[in-house]
Structure formats: C-alpha cells, structure tokens
Amino acid sequence: MVPFNLQGKTTTNTCNRPTALHFHSCDGLQLRGTTHINSPKLHMSINGCEDVDVGNLNILAPEDSPNTDGIDISGSSHVYIHDSKIQTGDDCVAINGGTIGSLGENGGHDKVEQVRVEHCNISGTTNGLRIKTVPYGTGYARKIVFQDIHLENVQNPIIIDQHYCSNPEDAFCPAPICLFSMNIISSYQRCNSISNIY
Known part of the structure; x- marks a missing residue:
C-alpha cells in the first residue's frame, strides 16, 4: 500500500489547487493498491491514455471538500476501474469527452461512448x-450501460441533465437547446432513495 495524504482540507479555498496524480498519454497503465487521502483538488486524472487497468484503490476526501473528484477520465479509451472504494466531496468517477468538465463545455464537441458501469454500490450521495x-455544446453519449447497481440513500439515483449550468447566473448559460444524442441501457438497478429515477 502506498498512502498519499495531501492535506487537501487546508487548501480548498485557494484558486489553483493541484491534481494529486495526473497520467497523460500513459498507454498500458496499471495502478494497484494505492490509497489517496485529502487531495487539494482531483485525486487522479487519466487523460489521453489507452488500455488502463486501475484497481484496489482507496480514495478518501471529506464530504464538504469541493471538486475533490476521485478519478477523472478524459480523451481515453479502454479504461477499466475495479475493486475500489471511492468516497469524495464531488464526483467519485467522472468520464468526459476530450477535456475535463461537462460534455460540451464552452460550446465544444464531445463524445463519450461504450461505457459500462456495473456491479457497483453507491450510497449517501446527492447524485448516483x-x-x-452544457447548453450549446454538441456531440454524443452513446452505448452507455448501467447494470447491477445498488443505490442506497441517493437523492437522484439516475439523472440525465442536458442543460447543466454550474452558475445559472452566468452569461454563458442560455436557454436549453438539445444538441446531444444519447443512447443508454439501464437494467437491474436497486434503489432505496429519496426521489425517482429520471
């Protein structure tokens, strides 16, 4: 076990907090058995990588620590994350198109496809x-499969938001227009939650 305790709690109010561990263009990456605690921002970023196998990770950050994503994947293919416990103040795992951020960020064209999320336990979160x-971005999210997921005490078990604005008062938050194509298969979800799946 290699522990990373980065004391992120002391730096959450600064502007340019660093990502703790960033992999860029690392084809064939294998990462096993590491523990990541209290990253100042993202715990791990995987960008522009192919054939990645990441497993047996333990990623922890306080619930109230902003933007402390567990693993952010962007512009990568054939990424396998398994047998891990991720508990953070933001996204546990985020899969993005070409760049970090929401699909279509800054009016961009993003593609996410052939994603399988299965055999997971998700509990005590706002979104499962x-x-x-985001508005006026283009692209697609297709061949997305959610299967055998157990969701407990999750406010929004499954949510698809085609008009996401991190700051609704922002000038670049226009009226909704759908320029994304979605194709999602969902089966065997078990929910004990506050709201319905939508």
Missing part, C-alpha cells in the same frame, strides 16, 4: 449515475 451536458 449522472450524465450532464
């Missing part, structure tokens, strides 16, 4: 399984 796109 979520796809979000």
Whole structure:
C-alpha cells in the first residue's frame, strides 16, 4: 500500500489547487493498491491514455471538500476501474469527452461512448449515475450501460441533465437547446432513495 495524504482540507479555498496524480498519454497503465487521502483538488486524472487497468484503490476526501473528484477520465479509451472504494466531496468517477468538465463545455464537441458501469454500490450521495451536458455544446453519449447497481440513500439515483449550468447566473448559460444524442441501457438497478429515477 502506498498512502498519499495531501492535506487537501487546508487548501480548498485557494484558486489553483493541484491534481494529486495526473497520467497523460500513459498507454498500458496499471495502478494497484494505492490509497489517496485529502487531495487539494482531483485525486487522479487519466487523460489521453489507452488500455488502463486501475484497481484496489482507496480514495478518501471529506464530504464538504469541493471538486475533490476521485478519478477523472478524459480523451481515453479502454479504461477499466475495479475493486475500489471511492468516497469524495464531488464526483467519485467522472468520464468526459476530450477535456475535463461537462460534455460540451464552452460550446465544444464531445463524445463519450461504450461505457459500462456495473456491479457497483453507491450510497449517501446527492447524485448516483449522472450524465450532464452544457447548453450549446454538441456531440454524443452513446452505448452507455448501467447494470447491477445498488443505490442506497441517493437523492437522484439516475439523472440525465442536458442543460447543466454550474452558475445559472452566468452569461454563458442560455436557454436549453438539445444538441446531444444519447443512447443508454439501464437494467437491474436497486434503489432505496429519496426521489425517482429520471
């Protein structure tokens, strides 16, 4: 076990907090048995990588620590994450198109496809399984499979938001227009939650 305790709690109010561990263009990456605690921002970023196998990770951050995603994947293919416990103040795992951020961020064209999320336990979160796109971005999220997921005490078990605005008062938050194509298969979800799946 290799522990990373980065004392992120002391830096959550600064502007340019670093990502704790960033992999860029690391084809064939294998990462096993590491523990990541209290990253100042993202715990791990996987960008522009192919054939990635990440397993037996333990990623922890306080619930109230902003933008402390567990693993952010962007512009990568054939990424396998398994047998891990991720508990953070934001997204546990985020899958993005070409760049970090919501699909279509800054009017961009993003593609996410052939994603399988299965055999997972998700508990005590605001959102369980979520796809979000921003206004006036283009692209698609297709061949997305959610299967055998147990959701408990999750406010929004499955949410697809095609008009996501992190700051609704922002000038770049226009009226909704759907320019994304979605194709999602969902089966065998078990929910004990506050709201319905929508």
